[in-house]
Amino acid sequence: MFVSTAWTQNGYTWQLGAQMPEGRQELATGALNGKMYVLGGYEPGANSTATVQVYNPTTDTWTFAHDLPYPVNHNAAAVAGGRLYSFGAGAGEAFVYDPNSDSWSARASSHYVHSFTAAVGVIDDKIYVAGGTGTPSQRELEVYDPVANTWTIKAPMSVHRNHTAGGVIDGKFYVVGGRIMDSTNALEMYDPQTNTWSTRAPMPTPRSGIAAAVVNNELWVFGGEDVPELALHAEVEVYNPVSNSWRQEPDMTLARHGIWASVIGNKIYIPGGGAGASAISPTRTNQIFTPTQGTHLGNISTRAFVQTEDNVMIGGFIVQGTTPKRVIIRAIGPELSQYGVP
Template sequence: MLVVITMDLCCTSVHRVILAVGSDYFRSMFTLGMRESHQSCVTLPFILASELELLIDCSYSGAIPLSWKCIFEITSTALQLQYQPALSLCLDFMHQEINPHSCLDVASFAEAYEMVQLLEVADDFVLRQFQKVACTSKFKDLPAKKLLKYLKSHSLYVPSEIVVFKAVVAWIQAKPKTRLRLTKDLMKTIHFHLMTFKEFHEVKSLNMWSDYSLEKLYETIFEEFCSNETDYSQCRIYLPKESLILIGGDQTCEDKGSRSISRELWFGNSLRNHLGIKKAMEWRKLGEMPDPARYSHEVSVLRGQLYVFGGKNYYGTNDILNSVYSFKGTYDPLQNSWERLAEMQEKRCSFSVVVLDEKIYAIGGYCEPDYLESVERYCPVANSWSFTSPLDMPLSAHVAKVFQGQIFVSGGLSNQYQCLASMFLYHPETGSTYLENMAKPRAYHCMETLGNCLYVAGGIATDTVDQLACEVYNPEADSWTAFTSLPVPHVGAGSAVLEEKFYVLGGYSREDFSDTKIVHRYDPTAQRWENMGKMPGPNNDIQAALLCLPSHFRL
């Protein structure tokens, strides 16, 4: 404890830790003073457990916010004193506030103190945000061994090999005298055969190749780029922590004369970059839902738990379901621990489900012969359903999504089977508030939140016309803007957002009823749709979700 005397001679008792956290001047003063007095050799010897406790109380109240300026000192002290409340607060800060400028410091700190979980979080962030991390000044100080570890990782996520190449060159040129000799080993980690001609032109134009010692290396790189014998097992693979899951759906049988409904679950095991701009997803079968097989159903994820609702189990009448299943805990197919929950109060297909405030809402839909205006809410704690305010009108084949704590509902079919261009907010207590209409009517479409907007794609424009036009909604301006149209129809497709890209999966064409067994991914940065390869199984009226899977289901 210190006594601070102010200019007006008032005396105030202040803990040293409070002054140290808030001022470099006091931090240096206390550290120097303790070194000179030879009282201790810990990193911050003047911080006692009681003072740490006060700091924690102040941090929780917001009086003393933690910052990157002091977090490593406080964490090391908490480790030395084994003061768990302080340590937990510091680790929470680093987990939540990690960014491209701090992640390498976090990784170094975690490695020095053998904090395995923190190191995994930091390394994972570097691999996921490699392009941004490579632009920071700290990246140029990365040890060669650590850089090679990142470059060789199967989890390295980059939009193109040119990003890896530029990062390597920037690292070498930061200290060319000592690092130029590592060029060969570093260049081996870059897949030049995956580059486009435009990208390789950037490689070729680099002044670095004028160095005589790199002449043979460039020839090898050029041969790799020109080679037609591509080993696709060597293509870069990205394994996301969250996996894209496909649930149920139906498809045309091989004989083309009938259709089949599925209980299958598939997951996107990896994303592969191939030659040029060609990309593909590798799919693996994950397991099966309980009976019955279903399509035109809905799914949601709440607290890592997968829920499956309603749908149809055949193509006739009286085939609409109100059954609900969930998987206990984090999804692990080896456990196969599905649980049947309380049934919805109404049978529903072609409806929409959202999660808001730890409750699940089933909105509208179809139950022969009527379209539904009812909305019901599921409480997981009580395992019960209750009706909330109905929609203004019966609605089916629409899409609802939660964005910024509000439920947005777009398009759909009216009870006159008319495609709608509407967009409205639904509130469980007060009902609907209408917003600006879409430019194009649509039903059986996809809508996802991405960034600060809602992206809408696919569906039908009328009963017999596919809707290829796409739109993005800005809630702040209450306005719609067109973006790149889909290359093929996607009616009744699944959708999800993974790694800041909009996935539209499968569906069919209403004009000729042909299946669309393709996954398209929209990149808002590049403003284009990418063909991600074929669907693994069922492709119509499927549902998609993001789940964290156990590591033994990955490559």
């Protein structure tokens, strides 16, 4: 019998990008053509804004795109088909941004409002919007088809929630955290093939007003608040759907709520957010997180002969991915003695 033990290790970093031109919280963001668009939110003084700030990671600079049709806060955003969408405003109005013309236009309104921050995901260029206030139970799921400009109501979630977040992994839509009164740690998964929800392992820390992003086929959840105490959170917790388990990563360097996350080039961008003891305390910070795939311990065994010199073959041992990795192998077993290895 040949036995080996392997670890893969990657680093992670928090860094600060250029500050936002204007502080805001309860915002939404979307990654489009390698840039991050920040839509709506509360400015200082609890004033809603229509401005759209655009961050270019290559030059570490901010510019402005055309304003939204009117000021919004607690909206949601998604990118599909090369365009940016904003949901959850007013009476359920939806708007689409065309980067080629730098203009917004109205689209079909959703059946429900989905305000106060719904969870959003994109599957096959269709946009899934779940939860938020303005729905009968704050559990409703709707799917927007940008080509047909139509909304379809799907099976509702089990948990009532607003101030929530979500992400898509392998064609499944995950919704985590949020609140009605107290913050929840509930995680649910929607399968569009069967139009059903299933309960997954709960997030370790109940939180709302969070940001979520998908990197390396894992769901990363950042920051948030605990209601009714209004305690801020800096936790970074990561869900792995294969093992249906969570792990803890290093905290955010600045605890915030009312945030949103966008992924560009395997980095997670989290701008703005509220950072004070009061409910409205918008910041201009622009935190950038380069995630890790985690450290994993695995036992791999094989009864096959192991070659010497430059070639070593271990049955069933595959390391995948494009990021750099370090693999440590420890080998023991009677098979090695015939090669002069004690």
